[in-house]
Every structure is written in C-alpha cells, then in structure tokens.
Amino acid sequence: LIKTLLYEGKAKKVYxxxxxxxxxxxxxxxxxxxxxxxxxxxxxxxxKGEINRDIATFIFKFLESKKVKTHWVxxxxxxxxxxxxxxxxxxxxxxxxxxxxxxxxxxGRNEGSELVRPLVEFYYKNDALEDPLVTEDQADxxxxxxxxxxxxxxxxxxxxxxxxxxxxxxxxxxxxDFKVEFGxxxxxxxxxxxxxxxxxxxxxxxxxxxxMDKDRFRRDLGHVKEVYVEVLNRLKKLKEEINE
Amino acid sequence: LIKTLLYEGKAKKVYxxxxxxxxxxxxxxxxxxxxxxxxxxxxxxxxKGEINRDIATFIFKFLESKKVKTHWVxxxxxxxxxxxxxxxxxxxxxxxxxxxxxxxxxxGRNEGSELVRPLVEFYYKNDALEDPLVTEDQADxxxxxxxxxxxxxxxxxxxxxxxxxxxxxxxxxxxxDFKVEFGxxxxxxxxxxxxxxxxxxxxxxxxxxxxMDKDRFRRDLGHVKEVYVEVLNRLKKLKEEINE
Numbered sequence: 243l244i245k246t247l248l249y250e251g252k253a254k255k256v257y258x259x260x261x262x263x264x265x266x267x268x269x270x271x272x273x274x275x276x277x278x279x280x281x282x283x284x285x286x287x288x289x290k291g292e293i294n295r296d297i298a299t300f301i302f303k304f305l306e307s308k309k310v311k312t313h314w315v316x317x318x319x320x321x322x323x324x325x326x327x328x329x330x331x332x333x334x335x336x337x338x339x340x341x342x343x344x345x346x347x348x349x350g351r352n353e354g355s356e357l358v359r360p361l362v363e364f365y366y367k368n369d370a371l372e373d374p375l376v377t378e379d380q381a382d383x384x385x386x387x388x389x390x391x392x393x394x395x396x397x398x399x400x401x402x403x404x405x406x407x408x409x410x411x412x413x414x415x416x417x418x419d420f421k422v423e424f425g426x427x428x429x430x431x432x433x434x435x436x437x438x439x440x441x442x443x444x445x446x447x448x449x450x451x452x453x454m455d456k457d458r459f460r461r462d463l464g465h466v467k468e469v470y471v472e473v474l475n476r477l478k479k480l481k482e483e484i485n486e
Numbered sequence: 487l488i489k490t491l492l493y494e495g496k497a498k499k500v501y502x503x504x505x506x507x508x509x510x511x512x513x514x515x516x517x518x519x520x521x522x523x524x525x526x527x528x529x530x531x532x533x534k535g536e537i538n539r540d541i542a543t544f545i546f547k548f549l550e551s552k553k554v555k556t557h558w559v560x561x562x563x564x565x566x567x568x569x570x571x572x573x574x575x576x577x578x579x580x581x582x583x584x585x586x587x588x589x590x591x592x593x594g595r596n597e598g599s600e601l602v603r604p605l606v607e608f609y610y611k612n613d614a615l616e617d618p619l620v621t622e623d624q625a626d627x628x629x630x631x632x633x634x635x636x637x638x639x640x641x642x643x644x645x646x647x648x649x650x651x652x653x654x655x656x657x658x659x660x661x662x663d664f665k666v667e668f669g670x671x672x673x674x675x676x677x678x679x680x681x682x683x684x685x686x687x688x689x690x691x692x693x694x695x696x697x698m699d700k701d702r703f704r705r706d707l708g709h710v711k712e713v714y715v716e717v718l719n720r721l722k723k724l725k726e727e728i729n730e
Contacts, residue, residue, distance in 0.1 A: 348618050349610065349628055361627045366593065374592050377621045383605045384593055 243318075245269050252277040253294070253441055259324070266428060267315060268327045272298070276441070278460040280372050285459055287467045291321035293474050298437035299323060300477045301406070305434065308405050310398065312434040313425065328425025328435050332386050334365040334373060335395050337403040338419040342444055343457075360403050362396045367423070394432060395424055402434065410445060413476035415454060418444035440470050487562075489513050496521045497538070497685055503568070510672060511559060512571045516542075520685070522704040524616050529703055531711045535565035537718050542681035543567060544721045545650070549678065552649050554642065556678040557669065572669025572679050576630050578609040578617060579639050581647040582663040586688050587701075604647050606640045611667070638676060639668055646678065654689060657720035659698060662688035684714050 245257035248268065253276070257269040272291035277284050295317065302314035313325040338345060341355040345363065366376045366386055382389045399422060410417045420443040423436040436442075440455040447454055453461075454469040489501035492512065497520070501513040516535035521528050539561065546558035557569040582589060585599040589607065610620045610630055626633045643666060654661045664687040667680040680686075684699040691698055697705075698713040 345624070348615065349620075349624075350612075350615050351628070357627050359627060361623055363621060363624070368594075371592065371594050375619060375621070376593075377607060377619070379605055380589070380593075380607070383601050383603060384595070 243269070252281055254437070258327075266327050267324050269318065269322060270325055271322045272437070276456065276459050276466070278456065280369060283460070285466075289467065290470065293467075293470045294437060294439040294441060295321045295323060297439045297470075297474050297477060300474075301409075301438045302434070304409060305402060305405060310402055310405070310434060311431065325435075326427050326433060328427055328433060330367075330423060330425040330435060331391065331395070331432070332367040333376070333381065333392070333395070334367055334421050334423060335399045336363040336365065336419060336421045337361070337399050338363070339403070339407065340416070340418045342418050360400060362399050364392065364395075391432065398424070398432070398434070406438070409477075409480065411448070412480050413473070414448045415445045415473070415476065416448050418446055420444070440473050445473060487513070496525055498681070502571075510571050511568050513562065513566060514569055515566045516681075520700065520703050520710070522700065524613060527704070529710075533711065534714065537711075537714045538681065538683040538685060539565045539567060541683045541714075541718050541721060544718075545653075545682045546678070548653060549646060549649060554646055554649070554678060555675065569679075570671055570677060572671055572677060574611075574667060574669040574679055575635065575639070575676070576611040577620070577625065577636075577639070578611055578665050578667060579643045580607040580609065580663060580665045581605070581643050582607070583647070583651065584660070584662045586662050604644060606643050608636065608639075635676065642668070642676070642678070650682070653721075653724065655692070656724050657717070658692045659689045659717070659720065660692055662690055664688070684717050689717060 244260040247255060248258050249256040253273050255271045255273065259267060259269050272295040274288060274290040275284065275286040276290065299314065299317050302312045305312055313328055315324040315326060317323050338357060338361040341351050341357060342353045346353050346355065364376050364378065364381055365373045367373060376386065378389060378392050381387045381392060402422065407417045420438060422434060422438060424432050425435040426432055443455055444457060445454040446452065453463060454473055458464065458466045458469055488504040491499060492502050493500040497517050499515040499517065503511060503513050516539040518530040518532060518534040519528065520530055520534065543558065543561050546556045549556055557572055559568040559570060561567050582601060582605040585595050585601060586597045590597050590599065608620050608625055609617045611617060620630065622633060622636050625631045625636060646666065651661045664682060666678060666682060668676050669679040670676055687699055688701060689698040690696065697707060698717050702708065702710045702713055
C-alpha cells in the first residue's frame with residue numbers, strides 16, 4: 243500500500259492511496275494524540291488510535307445498518323481505515339440532548355440542564371477563527387454552506403442522534419452531545435465523515451453519571467484511557483445491534 | 487405628569503405614567519449618555535437625548551406611514567416620548583447590508599464586505615452574558631422566543647431594513663447595519679420597540695464613506711455630536727417622506 247500524506251489533523255492523518263482500484267478513496271490513520279481548547283492543551287496515550295478507530299468503525303457500521311450513509315469502507319491494520327474521499331463541508335454539526343460545555347456556559351445554564359428537544363448547532367470549521375458558532379443565515383450568506391444542505395445536515399444529525407441515544411443507552415451510557423462532520427462525494431451525495439468517538443461525544447455513565455469521554459482530559463479528571471477502553475468494551479458487548 | 491421610574495437603561499429611562507387615560511403607556515426619556523462595549527466605555531454629549539429622540543420619532547413616524555407598527559405614541563418635551571408599554575422580547579435583532587463590526591471580525595472578513603442579501607441575526611439580550619449571538623433553535627429551545635415569533639421578527643426586520651435603506655439613501659447615507667428590539671402589547675401584538683438612531687445603526691456617507699454613527703465614539707474618531715446633528719438635519723429635509 244503506497245500512500246501520500248494529504249492532511250494531518252489533530253487526531254488523524256489522511257493519506258491518498260496509490261493505484262487504480264482505490265480511486266476516490268483515502269486512508270485514515272487514527273493518532274494517539276488528544277487535544278482540547280483548539281489544541282492549546284495537548285496529550286496522548288498509547289493505544290488511543292486503535293481504540294478510537296474501533297469505536298468509530300463500530301458506530302459507522304451500526305449507522306450504515308440503519309441506512310445512514312457514511313464514508314467508512316473498511317478497516318486496515320490496527321488504527322486505520324479506508325474511507326470514501328469527500329469534500330468536507332466546513333461546518334461542525336453539534337447535537338445536544340443535555341446542556342454541557344460551551345453552550346451551557348455561554349447562556350449561564352447549569353451543566354446537565356435537560357433540553358425540551360435535541361438542539362442542533364453549526365460551528366464554522368476554522369481553527370484560526372476558533373470555530374465560531376454560525377447561524378444558518380450567516381453560513382448561507384457567507385458561503386460556507388447553502389440553506390438546503392444545512393436542512394439536510396440537521397435532519398441527518400437528528401436521525402444519527404436518535405439512533406445513537408438508543409445504542410448508547412443499551413451500553414448504559416447517556417449521550418449528552420456530540421459533534422459530527424459531513425462531506426460530499428464526487429456524485430454530490432452528502433455522507434457522514436470524520437469519526438464518532440469519545441473525542442467528540444460527551445457520554446455519561448447512566449447510573450454513576452461519571453464522565454466517559456474527552457472531558458476527563460479537558461478537565462484533568464484522570465483515567466482517560468480507562469474510560470475510552472470501557473466505552474469500546476461496552477459497545478463490543480452489543481454486537482447484535484449491528485445487522486451484519 | 488406624575489411619573490415613576492420603571493427602568494433605567496444605558497441611553498434611556500422608562501417611567502410609568504399615573505392616571506387613567508395613560509393605561510398601557512409609558513414615558514421614555516432619552517439620556518445624553520453614550521456607551522459602547524457593553525458599557526465598558528462611557529461618554530455623553532449635551533443635546534444627545536434631544537437629537538436621538540427626534541431621529542427616533544422621525545423614523546417611527548416614517549415606518550408607521552408604511553404600515554409598520556411601532557410603540558411610538560407622541561413626543562413630549564424636548565427629549566421624551568410616550569409609547570405603548572410592551573413586554574420586550576429578549577432578543578436584539580440585527581440586520582446587516584454590509585459587513586462591519588463584530589460579525590466581520592468573527593469571520594475574518596473585511597469591514598465593508600458586501601453581502602449577497604441582508605443578514606438577520608439574533609442576540610440574546612443579557613448584559614451579564616454580554617448579549618451572545620443565538621441561533622433560532624437555541625432561542626426556541628432555551629425559551630427566549632418561539633420559532634414562529636422569530637420568523638415574524640425576521641420578516642419585520644427585513645421590511646424595516648428595505649424601507650430604511652431607501653429612506654437613508656435619499657439622505658445620502660448608506661445603512662450598513664442596525665439593531666432593533668420588539669415587544670408584545672397586552673393583545674399579544676408584536677410592535678417595534680426601543681429606538682432607531684445613530685446609537686444603534688451604522689450609517690456611512692454615500693460619497694465620502696465617512697462614519698455618521700456611534701462608531702465615531704467607539705473608535706475615538708471625534709466629531710460625534712456633529713454627525714448625529716447632521717443625520718437629523720438630513721432626515722428633516724426629507725419631511726415629504728412622511729405621509730402626515
């Protein structure tokens with residue numbers, strides 16, 4: 243497999259794959275690094291790339307079985323996957339079931355406040371501008387994404403949320419919120435991209451309320467690796483959820 | 487006229503008026519003070535209350551003549567007006583024709599960038615939280631304002647914008663952006679509230695591009711009073727715009 247680095251992100255490397263049969267596909271390697279606060283805080287742990295790849299794959303396969311189109315094609319090695327190559331839409335799509343993090347703080351609400359319905363938010367993907375919150379009219383008028391596509395992203399994000407809330411509930415985890423990204427393939431179809439893992443979800447243990455996600459790293463709560471492993475293990479026990 | 491202070495804002499005082507015939511109405515006094523950056527910067531100039539009252543009245547009468555319902559009832563004295571008493575909706579509604587100020591900065595765009603269509607933004611009116619930008623879904627879910635009312639606010643804000651762009655153009659001014667507030671009367675009708683003046687508009691001279699608004703105070707450009715007076719004088723020359 244001959245590959246050329248296309249892009250290195252905070253937690254992943256994306257490579258082009260040489261050879262005809264891989265046209266339109268890329269190779270994604272999950273790194274062991276952890277970052278927070280727009281990469282002002284950095285860390286890593288051994289095996290993180292493998293764990294996140296396995297969690298992401300589990301979730302992509304689950305979502306595909308529920309008719310949600312994702313970029314996942316197949317796993318390779320211990321910490322990589324082959325995916326469809328997409329033109330990423332420059333919006334981070336956040337879904338919240340319970341208030342936590344930046345939105346709770348911004349509106350002076352307590353972390354853990356319940357919402358009357360799931361909230362979808364868009365953030366403009368731009369590190370230099372610190373990924374600002376963007377309204378649909380702003381995103382449309384400033385040319386980040388058109389209103390029709392955003393309406394589809396919202397529908398997809400809410401569908402993914404409903405599926406994942408159910409999945410995690412079976413794993414005794416409350417899905418507080420998560421961030422996803424989408425991209426367009428060469429046929430202009432919108433697919434779920436990036437990854438879904440404890441790096442970009444908030445997961446609270448249903449009984450103990452313990453945080454089982456990157457907030458352990460952000461807030462120096464310790465046992466970061468242990469909870470990532472625990473999330474993976476709980477998901478693995480739900481194999482029957484995936485109609486393979 | 488016996489009045490009781492109900493509320494003192496940064497640029498206005500609102501009084502209840504005693505007596506049967508004034509039920510449902512309040513008395514608004516325009517102060518000489520100027521503030522910027524969530525009141526971190528403070529100033530004032532003699533006669534500002536009178537000038538802003540006159541500009542606001544001119545605009546309210548103009549909008550009423552175009553079938554836009556406002557809270558204005560009549561002027562009193564040199565710096566005050568009687569208005570309908572409203573339950574203010576806690577959203578600042580901003581309309582932008584050209585990018586300037588916070589939104590230009592937030593998205594790394596140059597001040598003066600033209601927009602493909604007017605942009606409407608909502609900010610949650612809360613000084614302690616520094617009036618954060620709020621999406622329609624956030625405002626609805628967090629209980630600030632329902633989606634149907636926001637849709638009406640947007641329509642009204644765009645209608646007001648179209649009317650004011652035309653009005654100011656006749657006064658040789660470009661309406662860059664403005665902020666308005668709305669409130670509900672006892673019949674649950676939504677009326678335009680607060681004021682429209684150089685305190686809450688960006689106005690650029692059509693020919694010289696000179697700033698004719700509160701940015702002169704915000705950015706220490708000098709001649710603050712002179713431009714407020716000039717805006718009022720240019721509007722006064724357009725008396726025929728108001729179908730009295």
